[in-house]
Amino acid sequence: xxxxxIDRARHEVEIDLRYATERNFTGRPVYARALPLLHQDxxxxxxxxxxxxxxxxxxxxxxxLYRPPExxxxxxxxTPDPEFLAVPWRGSPHGRGVAVDLTLMDxxxxxxxxxTEFDAFTPRSHHGDAGVSPEAQRNRLLLLGLMTxxxxxxxxxxxxxxxLFDARARYPLIADGAAAPRMM
Numbered sequence: 020x021x022x023x024x025i026d027r028a029r030h031e032v033e034i035d036l037r038y039a040t041e042r043n044f045t046g047r048p049v050y051a052r053a054l055p056l057l058h059q060d061x062x063x064x065x066x067x068x069x070x071x072x073x074x075x076x077x078x079x080x081x082x083x084l085y086r087p088p089e090x091x092x093x094x095x096x097x098t099p100d101p102e103f104l105a106v107p108w109r110g111s112p113h114g115r116g117v118a119v120d121l122t123l124m125d126x127x128x129x130x131x132x133x134x135t136e137f138d139a140f141t142p143r144s145h146h147g148d149a150g151v152s153p154e155a156q157r158n159r160l161l162l163l164g165l166m167t168x169x170x171x172x173x174x175x176x177x178x179x180x181x182x183l184f185d186a187r188a189r190y191p192l193i194a195d196g197a198a199a200p201r202m203m
Contacts, residue, residue: 022085022116022193023062025055031069033080033124037137038090044138045097049090051195056085058116058190061183065119068169075161076126082137082179083120086113087195102176103140112186116193119171120179123162131158137179145176 027034037043039053057065065079072079091107091114098104105111112118120138123131134151135143143150146159159178167173171181183189 021059022056023059025057025062025065025081025084030066031073031078033078033128035080035082036084037082038086038094044140045094049093050087051089054085055081056116057119058085058183060190061117061119064170064183068165068171071165071168072123077131077161078124078126078128080122080124080130081119082122083113084118085116085193086111086118088114088192089195098140100140103138103144110187110192112182112190114192115186115190117186117190118180118182120177121162121166121181122179123158123165131161133158133162133178135178144178146173146178147175 025032025034034055036050036053036055038049041047043049069079088107088110091105091111094104095107105113113120122133122137125131132152132155134148134155135141142148146163151159162178163173166181170183172184174180174182
């Protein structure tokens, strides 16, 4: 499998896999195994974004990476909302290892204001929502610029979600049991 592990120190990122904890919209852990994995193509793009953020004195905080299709079914069973969750029978870019949910942190490790929390399933989470503060708009646009320049596409309903282009067409779903990472 082309999934590779993400390492905090090596990649100079913070990792907080929310679906491995109770701090997500379901209120309970969703993952059977909490491993920070990405497809090698997505990792190459992410490394570019990490380097760009570093030149600005910022760091990335990764909130979700590879999400097993089995976990996608659990999320959908809890909240079947196609605006914010990929329908599990089509599969998510996360289940292909080519999506990342993230935010920005300053040099002191504080998350920048993005106007809503991660996984806030409301219109306020949309890119360009005028209801968030100008500071949050600037921070969202900064994240958007970093990620799109690095080669990611964005999802209009979620300021935190980025994925490689044509994810469903170019990358197969990877079941949890088949997600053993390739060591670098």
